[in-house]
Amino acid sequence: MRFDVLILGSSSATPIYGRHPTAQLININEQLYLVDCGEGTQVQLIKYGIRSNRIKHIFISHLHGDHYLGLIGLLSSMHLIGRKEAVHVYGPPALKEIIDLNFLHSQTVLRYPLYVHATQDQTMEMIFENEHVQVSSFPLDHRIACTGFRFDEKKRLPAIDREKTEALGIPNDYLPLIKRGHDYVAPNGTVYRWEDLTFASPIPRSYAYCSDTVRTASYLPYIQQTDLLYHEATFMHNMLDRALETFHTTALQAGEIAAQVQAKKLLIGHYSARYKDLNPLLEESKTAFEATQLAQEGNWYSV
Amino acid sequence: MRFDVLILGSSSATPIYGRHPTAQLININEQLYLVDCGEGTQVQLIKYGIRSNRIKHIFISHLHGDHYLGLIGLLSSMHLIGRKEAVHVYGPPALKEIIDLNFLHSQTVLRYPLYVHATQDQTMEMIFENEHVQVSSFPLDHRIACTGFRFDEKKRLPAIDREKTEALGIPNDYLPLIKRGHDYVAPNGTVYRWEDLTFASPIPRSYAYCSDTVRTASYLPYIQQTDLLYHEATFMHNMLDRALETFHTTALQAGEIAAQVQAKKLLIGHYSARYKDLNPLLEESKTAFEATQLAQEGNWYSV
Numbered sequence: 001m002r003f004d005v006l007i008l009g010s011s012s013a014t015p016i017y018g019r020h021p022t023a024q025l026i027n028i029n030e031q032l033y034l035v036d037c038g039e040g041t042q043v044q045l046i047k048y049g050i051r052s053n054r055i056k057h058i059f060i061s062h063l064h065g066d067h068y069l070g071l072i073g074l075l076s077s078m079h080l081i082g083r084k085e086a087v088h089v090y091g092p093p094a095l096k097e098i099i100d101l102n103f104l105h106s107q108t109v110l111r112y113p114l115y116v117h118a119t120q121d122q123t124m125e126m127i128f129e130n131e132h133v134q135v136s137s138f139p140l141d142h143r144i145a146c147t148g149f150r151f152d153e154k155k156r157l158p159a160i161d162r163e164k165t166e167a168l169g170i171p172n173d174y175l176p177l178i179k180r181g182h183d184y185v186a187p188n189g190t191v192y193r194w195e196d197l198t199f200a201s202p203i204p205r206s207y208a209y210c211s212d213t214v215r216t217a218s219y220l221p222y223i224q225q226t227d228l229l230y231h232e233a234t235f236m237h238n239m240l241d242r243a244l245e246t247f248h249t250t251a252l253q254a255g256e257i258a259a260q261v262q263a264k265k266l267l268i269g270h271y272s273a274r275y276k277d278l279n280p281l282l283e284e285s286k287t288a289f290e291a292t293q294l295a296q297e298g299n300w301y302s303v
Numbered sequence: 304m305r306f307d308v309l310i311l312g313s314s315s316a317t318p319i320y321g322r323h324p325t326a327q328l329i330n331i332n333e334q335l336y337l338v339d340c341g342e343g344t345q346v347q348l349i350k351y352g353i354r355s356n357r358i359k360h361i362f363i364s365h366l367h368g369d370h371y372l373g374l375i376g377l378l379s380s381m382h383l384i385g386r387k388e389a390v391h392v393y394g395p396p397a398l399k400e401i402i403d404l405n406f407l408h409s410q411t412v413l414r415y416p417l418y419v420h421a422t423q424d425q426t427m428e429m430i431f432e433n434e435h436v437q438v439s440s441f442p443l444d445h446r447i448a449c450t451g452f453r454f455d456e457k458k459r460l461p462a463i464d465r466e467k468t469e470a471l472g473i474p475n476d477y478l479p480l481i482k483r484g485h486d487y488v489a490p491n492g493t494v495y496r497w498e499d500l501t502f503a504s505p506i507p508r509s510y511a512y513c514s515d516t517v518r519t520a521s522y523l524p525y526i527q528q529t530d531l532l533y534h535e536a537t538f539m540h541n542m543l544d545r546a547l548e549t550f551h552t553t554a555l556q557a558g559e560i561a562a563q564v565q566a567k568k569l570l571i572g573h574y575s576a577r578y579k580d581l582n583p584l585l586e587e588s589k590t591a592f593e594a595t596q597l598a599q600e601g602n603w604y605s606v
Contacts, residue, residue: 014380017349021376039376040343046320063408065379069372073324073342076368077317094408101404105366105397107447144410 041070060091062146138222140213158198255288269295344373363394365449441525443516461501558591572598
């Protein structure tokens with residue numbers, strides 16, 4: 001099953017040419033989820049050949065402009081190109097007020113149902129699930145209310161070993177039961193263990209997204225042992241003062257956090273506009289956590 | 304004196320790759336004015352090497368997203384890069400409410416003074432002037448309240464013909480009077496006409512900006528005899544029904560309007576996303592008005 005992240009924006013608050021405000025697209029089994037939606041996200045989607053109509057769920061971490069100012073434009077364009085299918089947006093409570101005010105004054109009456117779900121920043125909360133994935137929001141520590149998001153793949157049922165079940169003449173009706181862990185008893189009384197009739201299902205993967213936050217211990221319980229951790233790394237560690245003042249993280253801290261929560265891989269991003277060359281950020285993070293990658297726009301990262 | 308228009312966005316409501324929502328930059332004697340500010344305008348400014356801090360006045364025609372959704376991000380970035388100088392924004396009354404709501408929830412307290420001036424869409428009104436230019440808003444006919452803007456260069460004082468005044472030994476103290484139309488009387492009683500002592504000042508130029516509008520006679524009085532007329536041309540004339548329904552104009556109509564108001568040159572833009580090749584729009588407008596040009600992003604057009 002596919003579980004990949006496309007970086008649409010890698011810049012912090014002020015964009016520079018070639019680096020856009022934060023947005024990520026997550027493909028889980030060909031279903032698309034958008035995480036944050038900075039200004040220009042709809043153009044980035046076009047650039048990378050993603051039809052916006054495939055997106056059903058949009059998660060907004062917080063209400064600093066670089067994380068949501070592309071949302072109204074994206075929702076508008078979905079409307080203008082004739083979307084009928086519902087869109088669900090998850091974000092801080094005031095997001096609905098902002099969306100409503102914009103559409104009130106543009107006199108836009110969306111032709112598709114739009115559901116805006118308020119997140120809270122007090123505790124971890126499961127905010128969405130379907131057959132493939134469960135999405136939870138969790139509090140980060142930024143200047144204003146801000147949540148990260150964690151995507152946990154659901155454990156899949158094991159696949160039937162068709163060669164064996166056919167050789168044993170097991171009727172198809174029994175297969176769903178075997179998948180769910182029932183042993184099969186043949187007419188002659190022989191018991192076949194379900195584990196022997198199936199292929200073990202893969203271990204579920206997880207992705208955690210930590211947009212803007214200062215480093216604290218408070219959110220580490222929520223991001224334990226992910227396959228891929230995205231963590232902001234706005235500054236080099238020699239600008240720690242500035243990071244603390246603006247409630248951001250340094251590349252060294254991002255690496256240390258990834259090690260602390262036993263992530264398998266780390267993706268850093270949300271780079272300050274002052275860094276034209278990103279390699280020093282990468283190298284700094286790697287001193288604490290070797291499996292670090294730079295979030296680069298247009299690249300897919302597998303979870 | 305410079306009087307040029309840079310196209311930052313040429314697309315109508317839904318952007319396509321390489322065509323952004325509406326925004327234009329006007330350079331009048333090295334002072335920069337922004338007209339409309341669609342999503343991504345700040346990135347377009349970076350792309351074309353324009354420092355946003357040089358912009359002091361921003362004019363917003365109406366509150367459809369493709370004309371203002373880049374404003375909050377631009378104002379934010381000006382704040383983040385340390386702007387101190389005031390910014391004046393002119394637009395429909397609800398624009399202030401939208402700006403205030405966004406900055407309330409992002410807890411942004413701008414470090415520079417921001418003045419938001421409400422325009423009205425009932426009559427033409429002079430909304431700004433300085434020593435070089437006078438800017439007026441005027442009503443257009445769109446689905447929601449919408450104004451165009453007209454930039455009228457002020458008549459400059461004539462330049463002194465230094466060779467003549469020096470040959471005649473006219474003291475410098477008299478020159479400002481001569482510039483303002485006073486004749487010079489020499490000590491021997493000879494009268495020198497001010498016209499003979501100066502070079503005629505150039506005829507003031509004017510630029511009118513007609514963003515979204517259906518074709519009506521109502522706004523033609525406001526856009527008479529401009530040196531450059533920008534007029535939207537969202538559709539080809541074979542889509543007139545769609546143009547009427549959405550309160551837009553066709554390329555043929557834009558050309559006819561330019562001829563009717565005796566513009567010297569016409570610039571068309573705000574192209575529907577359906578037109579990948581823009582030449583048919585250009586050709587259609589030219590059938591009614593030869594001096595038509597296509598608004599192309601990154602190009603400067605002299606007024």
